[in-house]
Amino acid sequence: MTVHTPPPEGGRIIDEPLETALSRRYLAYALSTITNRALPDVRDGFKPVHRRILYAMHQMRLNPQAAARKCAKVVGEVMGGYHPHGDASIYDALVRLAQDFAQRYPLVDGQGNFGNIDGDNAAAMRYTECKLTAASVLLMDGIDQATVDFRPTYDDQDEEPIVLPAGFPNLLANGSSGIAVGMATSIPPHNVGELIDACHLLLERPDATTAELAEIVPGPDFPTGGVAVEGHAAILDAYETGRGGVRLRARWEVEDTGRGTYVIVVTEMPYQIQKNNLVKALADLIEQKKAPLLADVRDESAEDIRLVIEPKSRTVEAEVLMESLFRLSDLEVRFPINMNVLDATGTPRVMGLKACLQAFLDHRREVLNRRSQWRIERVEKRLHLLEGLRIVFLNLDEVIRIVREEEQPKAVLIARFGLSEVQADFILDTRLRQLARIEEMTIETEFRALMEELAALQALTSSPAKQWKKIGQELTAVRKVMVSPRRTTIAEAVDSSAFAPVEAFIPREAITVILSERGWIRAARGKVEDPSELKFKEGDGPGWLVPAYTTDKLLVAASDGRVFTIGADKLASGRGHGEPLRLMIELDDKAEIIALLAHQPGARLLVASRAGYGFIAPEDDMLAQKRGGKQVLNGDLLALMRVNGDHIVTIGENLKTLIFKAEELPEMGRGKGVKLQAFKQGGLTDIAVFDGAHGPEWVDGGGRRRNWPDWKDWLGKRAGAGRMGPRGLRKFR
Structure with missing residues (x-):
């Protein structure tokens, strides 16, 4: 059997805390991701x-x-x-x-x-x-x-x-995006002609401000065009700080179709938005009744983009329709600006517009100097060889004699004329035809030209002013090659709040909201005269019938204490069985539906838990903006009902009943509430609100409603124990 002995101390085993080892290795991974994958270099982009x-x-x-x-x-x-x-x-x-x-x-x-x-x-x-x-x-x-x-x-x-x-500022010209560990970058593309003009301004006045640069570069220039509606102030702030964003809208125009009708044609898409996905999203808005002003959308694009949007009626204004679609779809997007880049030392930094352009110019100066030095070395080497050839022409006969008669012509040439070894080799390798008179003139011409070039290069490398001038000339030449008209229009900031909300254009029609016992919801037109004629899936039946209007918001209360909000205009037609309510809201599988109400602005709601606590809440505070609803009660919800009276009656599991004035309950937005009725054990089974002028009603075991003329005998203070109710009293609804 082989025995494996551990390596000696100081070998491959490293004794260190796990936290330290993980931190060091994860930091190395993060740095590698940042520098080698996600962030662009500010110099070449x-x-x-x-x-x-x-x-x-x-x-x-x-x-x-x-x-x-x-x-x-x-x-x-x-x-x-x-x-x-x-x-x-x-x-x-x-x-x-x-x-x-x-x-x-x-x-x-x-x-x-x-x-x-x-x-x-x-x-x-x-x-x-x-x-x-x-x-x-x-x-x-x-x-x-x-x-x-x-x-x-x-x-x-x-x-x-x-x-x-990098002959042009590619970082800003083409933009960049990426996500690293703990940081990201998002740089929109710009017009290279404007960028080069801004570089010229920096070359003329290095102290130029970002505001002056932004006059030349008013905003991004996306390859797909579109209209930027962020506003000059917001774009300037993004250029100053390196962080911000720009709202980009599709370009559209109105096309007259005769007889007072029209369609809207989208000709340019927002950047990075896929046309097919946008068409599907608009079609879904129509199907889900979320775009009441939109009748149809179709893609008639060939090589050019042509997205046709048809309004619901000729009376709908094109601007109003498009504003509603800008809110609901990707016809308007916000492109984030986060100019996080690697500087010349490889350090991540967030740079503004001026810093990026200056880094590019500094890089171009270094490229110019290195290229000039590279050329100087080659010119000097060529001049050195040409000087040797000039000596040959001045002493041609002697050079020929040495080459013909001497055993070591190279050494003799070096000693006789003071040549270098490189010059001697070059002379010995020269062909006889190059010793003609015309070649001598060519060599002299080349020598003078190279001397002039060398002087110019040396003057360039020693003068920063000449270097910046040369860089400006090179950028001017690049601009002529890459000039391209701006595609994205920079418009004034649009205040969308000036337009009426989409809900304002929903036609107001009377409906009856039908919610089945198993949670299928639909909306029937008008009032349901005979509920027995309603059809449900096998094993299902009616749960709630609520009169409402298509413009209403519906409040759905669940047993887990949450209240959800649904637009009545988004419900399925009453002709079928409807659709599951759980697909419209994020309702927990274990939660049950407690109440369904049509929202009444300004009204108040009674909230009660099975533990016997409750409070009165403003109904306006119940509206939720998200599918997850709003947590209203901390506990198991028993009832949610509108306060349409001045007294409250409760009944516990012990069958004791208590009546007290509604004013004894506090008004609050959410929470646990206060004790409604005291119980030694058990909790609350039912609750109701009634008007003292008419008295309460209750339902007996046979389902018949009964009056309660002597209800004042049970009148007391909130949180009392109450007394046994009338014979047969089990519930109020």
Whole structure:
């Protein structure tokens, strides 16, 4: 039997608290996610996967003039050489770089099916082809001239750039989004012409304010167009702080269809909204009766977007209809702005508009200086060789004699003319045809040109003013190549509160709300004259019949103490069996329905628990905005009824009855309440509210209603024990 001995002390076993070990390892994972996946670099606007895709395509020479290659080939190169992750994630990133509805300035020229704005996915990578666009060439211009640092790839077999030279501010031009551990980023796309104009302002006046920059860059410019309605002040605040948001609406127009009728045509979608999903959502609003002004929606799009919206009637104003749909659907979205990026040192920071543009300009200055230094080294090397050739032409006969007669011509040339070893090798490798008179003139011309270039480069590297001027000239040239008219309109902020709510346009019609014993709810038109004619599912029967109007809100009380709110206009037709109430509200499976009321503004409700506690609540406070309802009572709810009298009568499980004045109950919004009736054991079984001028009624065992003329004999104070009620009294309702 093999005996396994533990490793010696100080070996692979590390003795440390589990909390410390987990904290250190999770921190390392979080930092890796932040720096290597989620946040873009402020200088070139890329995450590592996008940078690696473009650099791999550059290495494959897939420039705009070359033939496209299979995307599978590109993905394989990226995965094998630079990005050791799944091919699906690489291809998804590549596809997004090629989508003109996702990228303001596409960086990959895709050929084949790369998806569409409807939400359809791209074809498999074995079917699609790609190459670089002119914008990508600008981003990598000078990458082979030592303009940026490189680092070893994951397997140390090659090198990859840490950042791209970035000929234009790609971070803001194409935007970025990502979620890391504990932080996220969301940067909308902008118009590159406006960004370059803002860069020129910073070059002229480095102390320019964000407000002055925002006059040039008034807001985002989304690839799908649309109308931004956030307002200048809110956008300026987002540019100043790096955090905020912008409301984006679909662009629409009214199309006259004759005879006083019209339709609304949507021609531009909000950014990142899939058209098919939007059409389905609008159709659901019609089916669920949540959009009373909308009659129909249909998609007539071909290459251009054409979404036709038909109003309910010709009297509906187009602006009112669209405002209601902006509230109810993704025809209006809010794009968050969180300009969280990695700065030049790799540190996550939230930057404003000015800081991002200044970081880009600083990067361009470093690229310019490194490219100039790279060129200076090559010019000096070439001048050194040309100086050797000039010596040859001045002493041509002697050089020829040395080459023909000396055994060691290289050493003799070095000693005779004071040449370097590099110059001597170059002279000996020179062909005879280059010693012609015309070549001498060519060499002199080249020498003078290189001397002028060297002087210009040295002056450039020693003068910050000339460097900024050169950067401005380069940006002007880029602007001419990438100029593109603005697609998103920046409009004034829209105050949607000025428009009437959607509920104001619901027609007011009398209905009867029918809720069955098993929780199926529907609405029948008008008043139900004969409840016995109503049909229910087998084993089910009538539970509540409540007269109401389609404009009413319904209050549904459950035994767990919650009150839910449902719009009467959203109920199914009374022709069928209706639909389960539990699909409309988040009602617990163990909870039972206690009451169903049509809301009356300003009214008051009596809330009572089975434990014998209760209070009076303003009915307006019972309305809930969420499907989860509003917790009103802390306990098991027995009854929820409207206070239509001045006295309250209770009966306990011990059959003792107590009557007291309603004014003895406190009014409160929610809670446990106060004691209604005292019990040695058991609790409350029923409660009712009545008017003292007419007296209460109760129901005997046969279901007959009985008067109670001597009810004042049971009158007492709240929280009393009460006395035995009339013979046969078990309930009041």
